[in-house]
Structure formats: C-alpha cells, structure tokens
Amino acid sequence: MPATITTQPTRTTLLPAKARVAAVVPAAPQISLQGVQKTYPNGTVALRDVSLEIPKQDFVFLVGPSGAGKSTLVRLLIREEKATAGSIHIEGQDLSRLKRRHLPYLRRKIGMVFQDFKLLPNLTVFQNVAFALRVTEGALRHLKPKVEEVLSIVGLEGKESKYPDQLSGGEQQRVAIARALVHDPRIFLADEPTGNLDPATSWEIIQLLLQINARGTTVLMATHNREIVDVMRRRVVAIEGGQIVRDEDAGGYHAPALESH
Amino acid sequence: MHRLWNRIDFAFSSAWQNFWRNAAVSIASVLIVWVVLLALGSLLLVLHSLDQIVALEKTKASAISVYLADTTPLSSAMEFKLHLESDPRVSSVEYVSKDQAMARFRQLPALDPSVIDTLGTNPLPASLDVTVKDIRDLGAIDQEVRTSPLVDKSPATNYEPNVIDKIILLARVAGIAGLVLIIGLTGLSVFIIMLTIRTAIYLRRKEIEVMKLVGATDWFVRWPFIVEGLIVGLVGAVVAVLIVGFGYRPAVVNLQSVLIFVPLAFDPYYLRVVLAAMLGFGLLLGSVGSYLGIRRFLKQ
Numbered sequence: 001m002p003a004t005i006t007t008q009p010t011r012t013t014l015l016p017a018k019a020r021v022a023a024v025v026p027a028a029p030q031i032s033l034q035g036v037q038k039t040y041p042n043g044t045v046a047l048r049d050v051s052l053e054i055p056k057q058d059f060v061f062l063v064g065p066s067g068a069g070k071s072t073l074v075r076l077l078i079r080e081e082k083a084t085a086g087s088i089h090i091e092g093q094d095l096s097r098l099k100r101r102h103l104p105y106l107r108r109k110i111g112m113v114f115q116d117f118k119l120l121p122n123l124t125v126f127q128n129v130a131f132a133l134r135v136t137e138g139a140l141r142h143l144k145p146k147v148e149e150v151l152s153i154v155g156l157e158g159k160e161s162k163y164p165d166q167l168s169g170g171e172q173q174r175v176a177i178a179r180a181l182v183h184d185p186r187i188f189l190a191d192e193p194t195g196n197l198d199p200a201t202s203w204e205i206i207q208l209l210l211q212i213n214a215r216g217t218t219v220l221m222a223t224h225n226r227e228i229v230d231v232m233r234r235r236v237v238a239i240e241g242g243q244i245v246r247d248e249d250a251g252g253y254h255a256p257a258l259e260s261h
Numbered sequence: 262m263h264r265l266w267n268r269i270d271f272a273f274s275s276a277w278q279n280f281w282r283n284a285a286v287s288i289a290s291v292l293i294v295w296v297v298l299l300a301l302g303s304l305l306l307v308l309h310s311l312d313q314i315v316a317l318e319k320t321k322a323s324a325i326s327v328y329l330a331d332t333t334p335l336s337s338a339m340e341f342k343l344h345l346e347s348d349p350r351v352s353s354v355e356y357v358s359k360d361q362a363m364a365r366f367r368q369l370p371a372l373d374p375s376v377i378d379t380l381g382t383n384p385l386p387a388s389l390d391v392t393v394k395d396i397r398d399l400g401a402i403d404q405e406v407r408t409s410p411l412v413d414k415s416p417a418t419n420y421e422p423n424v425i426d427k428i429i430l431l432a433r434v435a436g437i438a439g440l441v442l443i444i445g446l447t448g449l450s451v452f453i454i455m456l457t458i459r460t461a462i463y464l465r466r467k468e469i470e471v472m473k474l475v476g477a478t479d480w481f482v483r484w485p486f487i488v489e490g491l492i493v494g495l496v497g498a499v500v501a502v503l504i505v506g507f508g509y510r511p512a513v514v515n516l517q518s519v520l521i522f523v524p525l526a527f528d529p530y531y532l533r534v535v536l537a538a539m540l541g542f543g544l545l546l547g548s549v550g551s552y553l554g555i556r557r558f559l560k561q
Contacts, residue, residue: 078474100479107476118471131468134271135477137264179475 028092029053030187030218031077036086038072038242046072047242050086054220056186059213061229062222063253064239070222073239074191077220078110079103091186108136111180111188111217115195117172119164125151125175126160132179150178154208170201177208188212190221194228202228226253268481275485279461280492287493290457293450294497294546298539300446302505304439305535310513310525311432318424323396325420326357327406328386328413341411342389350398355390359383386413447546454493454550458486462554487551494547498540506536 031054038047047069054060062070075081076088079095088095090106098106119128129147138146151157154174164172173193180188190209194202206228213219223229229236229252236251237244246255280287327345329338338356345354357365362385391406393399403420406412462469472482513527 104473104476104478107474112474118467118474120468120471131471132475134267135472135481136475137267137478137481141263183476 030056030058030091031220032087032089033073033076034087034089036076036083036088038069038076038081039084045242047076047083050239050242050244052237052244052247054218056218057213057216058235059210059219060221060235060237061232061251062220062237062239063224063229064245066224068239069242070239071191072242074112074189074220074222077187077189078107078112104136108183109186111177111183111185113173113176113180113188113190113193115192117164117176117196119172119175119179121164124161124163125156125167128164128175129179129182132182136183138182146182147178150181153181153211154178168201169197170204173197173201173205174208177205177212181212185217188217188219190219190223192222192224194223194225199227206232229253268484271481272484272488275465276488276492279465279485279489282464283457283460286453286457286460287489290450290453290493290550291497291500293446293453294494294543295501297443297446297450297546298498298501298543299504300439301443301542302501302535302539304435304443305538306505306509306532308432308436308439309528309531309535311428311435313526313528315428315432318428323399324390324392325399325403325418326388326390327418328388328416329411330413331359331386333387333411337411338387338389341409345389345391345402345406348402350393350395350402351391352394353392355392357388357390359385359387362386362388450546451550451553454490454547455554457493458490458551458554461486461489483555486555487548490547490551490554491544492547493550494543494545495540497546498543501543502536502539505539506532 031052033050033052036047036050037045039045050069050073062073064070072081076083076095077090079098083096091109093106095106120131123131126147129150130143133143133146148157151160154177156171156174156178159167159171164175167175173196177193188209193209194205197205202225209219209221233250233252235249236246236253238246238255329341342354342356345351360383363383366385391402393402399420403418407417412418469482509532510527513525517525
C-alpha cells in the first residue's frame with residue numbers, strides 16, 4: 001500500500017515576483033489556453049481554436065479518439081512544441097515568450113508520465129529516480145532522502161535496487177511517477193499512463209494520481225480508459241478533430257446525450 | 262559547491278562511459294588525432310632544423326676555404342696569402358695548417374676520434390680561409406684561385422654557390438607539403454571526432470530524452486559530449502607528445518652521425534614549445550569535433 005501523505009511539502013517558487021502575485025489571485029487559472037492552434041509543417045492541423053482553463057488542484061481527464069489532438073495538447077504544455085497561434089499561460093507565464101534557456105525550469109514544475117514509462121533500463125529503481133535530480137543539478141547530499149521520500153509515496157520501498165525489467169508494468173509506472181515527483185511539481189501530466197496496464201493495476205495508478213492531486217498538485221490525464229473516466233466522475237475535456245467538443249465537471253467518457261437523461 | 266561537483270562528476274563519468282561504450286570508434290578518433298599531432302610535431306621540428314642549418318650556412322657564406330696541395334711549401338702558401346690579402350675585394354685571409362684542419366675535424370660532433378686515429382696519416386689539406394667583403398664576389402675569387410698551381414685539385418675549394426638556396430627551397434617544399442598534409446588530416450580528424458560524438462549521442466538518446474523531460478539544461482546535456490571530445494584530443498595528444506618528446510634527441514643524434522657535416526642541434530627550448538603546441542592543438546581538435554557533433558543533434 002502506498003504511504004499516505006500527511007504533510008504538504010514546502011515549495012520554492014521559480015516564478016518571478018510579479019507572476020507569483022498573479023498566481024495567488026484566485027481568478028487566474030493555473031493553466032490557460034486561449035484560441036490555441038497548432039499546424040505542423042506538413043500542413044496537418046492538430047489543434048484548432050482550443051481554449052481551456054484549468055484552475056489549481058483540478059483533476060482533469062482529457063479524452064478523445066487517437067489522433068484527436070490529445071498528445072499535441074500535452075506537448076504544447078511542456079513546450080515540446082510551440083503553438084502556431086493563440087496563447088498558452090502556465091502560472092501566468094506566457095509559453096510563447098519563454099526563452100529556450102528558461103525551458104528546463106518550466107519542465108521542473110511539470111511532472112510527466114507516459115504510456116511507455118521511459119525508464120532507463122541500465123539503471124536501478126533508485127538510480128532512475130535519482131537521475132532526475134542529478135541531471136537538474138540537485139545537490140547530491142539531498143538526493144537520497146528525496147528519492148526515498150518519493151519512492152515511499154508510490155509504494156516502492158524495498159525495490160530500490162531492482163532493475164526496470166525485474167518489475168511489473170504497474171511497478172514500472174510507479175517508478176516513472178516517483179521520478180516525476182522529485183521536483184515537487186505543481187502540475188502533473190499523464191499521457192495514457194494506464195495504456196499498457198491491466199484493469200486492476202490501472203486502478204492502482206489512478207489511486208496514486210488521486211493521492212498526488214490531494215497533495216495539491218493539478219493533474220491532467222489523457223486517456224482512452226472509458227471505465228475509469230466513467231467511474232471517477234471528474235472533470236472531462238473531450239477533444240475531437242483538434243477541437244474541444246465537451247468540457248464538463250463530473251463527466252463520463254461519452255457525451256451525456258448518448259445516455260438517458 | 263555540491264552542484265558544481267555534481268555537474269563535473271556527471272560530465273566526466275558519462276564521458277568516460279561514452280568513450281568505452283563505443284570503444285572502436287573512440288580509439289579510431291584517438292589514433293587519427295595522434296597521427297595529426299605526430300605529423301605536426303615532426304614537421305615543426307624538421308623545419309626548425311632546416312632553419313638552423315640555413316642560419317649557420319648564411320654566416321659561413323661570405324667565406325671559402327681554398328685547399329692547398331700537400332706539395333705546396335709554407336713560403337709559397339704565405340706568398341699566396343699576401344697576394345689574396347692585397348685583393349680589394351677580400352677582407353681577410355687565414356692560414357689553416359693540416360694539423361689545425363685535423364684538430365677542427367676532431368671537434369665535429371658525433372665523430373668517433375678512434376676512427377680517425379686508425380687512418381695513420383692526415384688526409385686533410387692545409388687551406389687558406391678567405392673572407393670577402395661582398396658575398397657576390399665569392400664566385401669570381403673561386404674562379405681565380407682555381408688557376409693557381411698551388412691549389413689542390415680535388416677539391417679546389419669548398420665553394421658551393423647553391424647550397425643555401427637549395428636548403429631554403431627544401432624547407433619551403435617540406436613546409437608546404439607538411440602543411441597540406443596536416444590540413445587534410447586535421448579535417449579528417451575533426452570529422453571522425455564528430456562521428457564519435459554523434460555515435461555517443463545516439464547511444465544515449467533515451468537518457469537525453471529523459472534529461473530534457475525532467476528539466477536538465479542544454480549545457481548539462483552537452484557537457485559530457487564536450488568532455489568526451491576533449492578526452493579523445495587529450496589522449497591522442499599525450500601519446501604523440503611522449504613519442505616526440507622522447508624521440509627528438511635520439512633522432513637528432515642518429516642523424517648527426519649520418520650527416521656529419523650538417524649542423525643539427527638538439528634544442529630543448531623549442532621542443533617544449535612544440536610539445537605545448539601539440540597538446541593545445543589536440544584539445545582544439547577534440548573541442549571543435551565535439552562542438553560540430555553536438556550542434557545539430559541536441560537542438561530540441
């Protein structure tokens with residue numbers, strides 16, 4: 001069982017003072033997209049006129065068929081891609097104006113996990129998590145307690161010296177989640193995190209994401225998993241053909257019109 | 262402090278791993294760097310020796326030795342000396358006896374005196390060493406003294422009009438050929454180091470992806486590859502520096518024993534300059550190669 005969190009970890013903000021003030025104002029959403037359009041160089045339009053606001057501590061499911069634009073949206077949020085038109089703000093910071101050298105500090109505020117885990121096979125569980133701290137120049141003496149802390153959050157105590165191929169899929173995803181947590185992210189993006197997992201394991205991962213959300217982290221999860229979305233009754237944003245077709249609180253995987261009302 | 266140490270430790274340990282992970286490519290690039298630097302060091306030392314020879318020949322250029330036949334009596338030789346001294350083109354004339362010639366000969370470096378002793382008789386002729394005021398008159402004086410019956414016929418003088426020109430030409434040809442060779446090898450080595458770095462980047466593509474994902478800075482991602490390039494340059498340079506450093510003196514000594522009359526000298530100061538230049542050039546090759554390897558591939 002994952003350990004329960006009793007205390008909120010203290011955070012140091014990387015934002016400039018002005019933006020910090022803006023983040024405190026309740027009206028400003030943590031993530032804000034205004035008329036975002038993304039056209040790839042080959043002419044494919046992945047997103048057209050997407051506007052979306054996600055307040056702090058929200059838990060949002062992003063649903064829609066493959067190729068609808070979910071992954072593009074996720075890539076825009078960590079600025080792996082730049083929007084062709086429109087604006088994206090994260091904690092008051094305009095991503096289109098973010099300089100390349102400030103990009104790493106944005107990424108440290110956003111934890112990311114993927115369907116394929118992206119673990120390094122030649123590193124142990126401990127090393128995989130510690131890697132994220134080492135390469136962001138976390139001081140080495142704070143490394144061990146921090147890695148132990150996040151591994152206990154995801155319930156992997158005792159597996160520190162195992163290699164990824166010695167773990168189940170669910171355990172590997174927990175390692176990826178632990179790695180995404182080492183910087184105490186304010187936003188957690190999960191792109192099909194249960195895509196490779198069986199239903200029981202998928203539920204465990206969802207429980208973990210709920211726990212992370214309860215700590216005060218905003219969670220945005222792109223998924224195909226209809227059962228989870230329907231049971232959870234959280235906010236659902238549905239994308240089709242690059243446009244938001246539905247945005248409802250406590251929603252299901254499909255539009256309510258399809259269900260008897 | 263911890264952060265700096267972490268950065269250095271990460272860069273060096275990753276670079277060292279990279280180096281051995283694609284050992285074949287890394288060693289190939291070390292070898293090519295080694296060849297370039299060996300060529301560079303050798304060329305600089307050869308050109309320096311040629312410079313030394315030219316400089317020495319130039320000081321000798323305003324004088325010729327007129328060899329006297331062994332049958333020439335001393336009085337005739339002295340008369341001939343006076344005759345030459347009265348020539349307005351001549352600034353001085355010195356008589357060198359057979360014994361003095363032998364004494365000079367014995368002083369040549371790298372010559373085993375016991376070999377000379379086995380000769381028994383002294384084969385060297387006495388000579389009149391004529392110094393002229395203007396180097397251009399040397400040819401005319403050479404022609405005149407050859408007609409004198411007092412003068413030895415084989416050879417009459419040590420006059421060699423083209424020797425300096427020949428050495429300067431040789432130095433120029435060697436310099437240009439060496440430069441072309443080194444430029445070609447430099448291009449090749451930078452190219453191979455670039456391929457080495459690209460191979461290393463390819464082998465680490467998953468790590469690089471994760472590094473960028475979790476917020477590593479561009480420079481944190483780049484440093485290991487720059488360090489790897491520097492390691493390649495440094496290892497190639499150190500091997501070349503050791504070979505040239507320890508090989509220069511034996512090479513000079515051996516050449517001196519073959520080319521007895523060529524004034525080669527071991528120049529420890531110049532050697533140090535050359536070794537430092539080799540080391541610097543090796544590191545330059547490594548950093549340029551890795552810069553080119555990184556440039557295109559680590560952009561987003």
